[in-house]
Amino acid sequence: MEVSVTVNGTSQTHDVEPRTLLVHYLRESAGLTGTNIGCDTSSCGACTVHLNGESVKSCTVLAVQADGQEVTTIEGLANGEELHPMQQAFHECHALQCGYCTPGMVMAATSLLDEIPNPTEQEVRIGLEGNLCRCTGYHNIVKAVLQAAEGNA
Amino acid sequence: MIPAAFDYVRAGSADEAIAALGEYGDEAKLIAGGHSLIPLMRFRLAAPAYLVDIGRLDDLKYVRDGGDHIAIGALTRHRDVEINADVQSQCGLLAKATSEVGDNQVRHRGTLGGAIAHGDPASDIPSALLALRATVVAKGPNGEREIAIDDFFTGFLETALEETELLTEIRVPKVPDATWSFQKFNRRAQDWAIVGASVLVNGDQAGVGLVNMDSVPFRSSAVEAAIASGASAADAAEAAAEGASPPADLNASVEYRQHLARVLVRRGLEEAGR
Numbered sequence: 001m002e003v004s005v006t007v008n009g010t011s012q013t014h015d016v017e018p019r020t021l022l023v024h025y026l027r028e029s030a031g032l033t034g035t036n037i038g039c040d041t042s043s044c045g046a047c048t049v050h051l052n053g054e055s056v057k058s059c060t061v062l063a064v065q066a067d068g069q070e071v072t073t074i075e076g077l078a079n080g081e082e083l084h085p086m087q088q089a090f091h092e093c094h095a096l097q098c099g100y101c102t103p104g105m106v107m108a109a110t111s112l113l114d115e116i117p118n119p120t121e122q123e124v125r126i127g128l129e130g131n132l133c134r135c136t137g138y139h140n141i142v143k144a145v146l147q148a149a150e151g152n153a
Numbered sequence: 154m155i156p157a158a159f160d161y162v163r164a165g166s167a168d169e170a171i172a173a174l175g176e177y178g179d180e181a182k183l184i185a186g187g188h189s190l191i192p193l194m195r196f197r198l199a200a201p202a203y204l205v206d207i208g209r210l211d212d213l214k215y216v217r218d219g220g221d222h223i224a225i226g227a228l229t230r231h232r233d234v235e236i237n238a239d240v241q242s243q244c245g246l247l248a249k250a251t252s253e254v255g256d257n258q259v260r261h262r263g264t265l266g267g268a269i270a271h272g273d274p275a276s277d278i279p280s281a282l283l284a285l286r287a288t289v290v291a292k293g294p295n296g297e298r299e300i301a302i303d304d305f306f307t308g309f310l311e312t313a314l315e316e317t318e319l320l321t322e323i324r325v326p327k328v329p330d331a332t333w334s335f336q337k338f339n340r341r342a343q344d345w346a347i348v349g350a351s352v353l354v355n356g357d358q359a360g361v362g363l364v365n366m367d368s369v370p371f372r373s374s375a376v377e378a379a380i381a382s383g384a385s386a387a388d389a390a391e392a393a394a395e396g397a398s399p400p401a402d403l404n405a406s407v408e409y410r411q412h413l414a415r416v417l418v419r420r421g422l423e424e425a426g427r
């Protein structure tokens with residue numbers, strides 16, 4: 001069936017099977033491979049995107065559920081060559097190693113700051129509990145989110 | 154992993170959803186937030202031929218003051234329950250239990266109605282609704298009916314909803330003066346509860362609902378009776394697992410779950426000031 005989604009500000013229409021997961025729609029139909037798949041169990045958060053401005057796990061949303069809605073992926077955050085403040089903070093704080101979790105982490109973290117503009121360290125840790133990182137031990141990720149939040153003060 | 158193929162029907166109203174259920178019978182499944190159903194469909198543990206999407210029924214997304222209760226539309230998302238000021242002040246236990254569901258992403262999608270209709274004994278939310286003595290409203294081809302939460306859960310992943318019924322509203326009695334506690338025991342941050350306990354203390358009455366202690370969300374009547382007859386928190390909590398048939402799995406044996414229930418209920422009663 002036809003599904004129209006506004007992805008990173010651009011409206012797209014694709015003919016997909018109803019069973020298509022949003023993450024596959026984004027990667028295969030929309031050609032945006034920044035959003036990763038890291039598990040089969042809705043646990044890892046690598047697939048996190050914004051649906052109407054809020055973080056969701058795109059492996060647990062059907063593309064048809066996003067029909068007519070707005071999706072932002074990691075590709076939609078930067079302003080041209082200028083990184084989003086969260087991306088800049090991840091870069092400066094060395095908040096990634098292999099980088100596989102990073103798109104999902106950044107999308108979860110930006111949504112978190114929309115809800116809690118100036119979180120405590122504990123609020124950042126709890127707010128990112130749906131995102132797993134196998135490399136960093138989380139320490140620098142938390143540091144980056146707190147640094148990005150300083151811009152909100 | 155992707156779900157088996159199905160036909161997708163988007164309901165424009167509750168009546169349309171009920172009509173679709175009538176037409177497709179047990180080949181159809183409703184989908185609200187999809188955060189219980191899509192994981193099952195990905196593993197092909199569920200493979201409905203028709204998926205009836207009720208996610209756009211905006212008139213079932215609300216939190217209202219119903220006089221002696223707070224009325225919450227079945228399609229209200231966990232996030233919107235968790236941060237609602239009336240839910241927090243009138244039935245704070247529900248706000249707290251909801252805030253412990255999964256992670257932010259899950260709470261942006263999952264709905265209160267879905268969490269109940271799924272009938273999962275491992276879900277946090279039914280335990281709070283048991284403790285709060287909520288009532289749910291179901292709508293079918295012949296109109297609406299109220300179901301007490303104690304009559305709602307009939308078996309593992311089974312509820313009192315008829316095949317053609319939709320859950321429309323959850324009514325939670327206002328208990329602004331009650332004290333409460335939500336206790337969730339798990340090993341990792343976002344995990345489901347190995348055992349959980351919702352404890353509400355309202356004067357000399359208690360409400361105690363347990364997570365993952367039976368094939369259905371479990372009311373610990375023995376603890377409630379002990380509190381009503383004046384027992385201390387420690388003594389009352391000893392009865393927490395009475396009458397329950399907890400599952401055994403990789404996380405915990407039956408005996409360990411019984412132990413956890415006693416410990417969590419005691420902590421809950423103490424935190425609630427009993």
Ligand SMILES: Cc1cc2nc3c(=O)[nH]c(=O)nc-3n(C[C@H](O)[C@H](O)[C@H](O)COP(=O)(O)OP(=O)(O)OC[C@H]3O[C@@H](n4cnc5c(N)ncnc54)[C@H](O)[C@@H]3O)c2cc1C
Pocket residue numbers: 041042043060182183184185186187188189190191192207227228253254255256259262263264265266267268269270271275276277278314318319320321343344345346
């Ligand atoms: C990663 C992850 C972690 C989670 N962790 C927790 C946790 O820690 N604690 C917890 O309690 N839950 C947890 N959940 C489950 C979560 O709470 C679900 O959102 C919720 O159980 C189901 O709500 P839903 O709207 O997504 O329902 P859906 O998945 O859409 O539906 C679930 C079932 O209910 C039926 N249904 C839905 N709405 C209605 C209605 N209005 N009337 C009749 N039938 C209806 C559907 O047909 C289906 O059978 C987790 C889920 C995920 C993916």
Ligand code: FES
Pocket residue numbers: 036037038039040041042043044045046047048057058059060
């Ligand atoms: S791919 Fe792991 S949560 Fe979506």
Ligand code: FES
Pocket residue numbers: 095096097098099100101102132133134135136
């Ligand atoms: S940087 Fe490798 S998984 Fe997070």
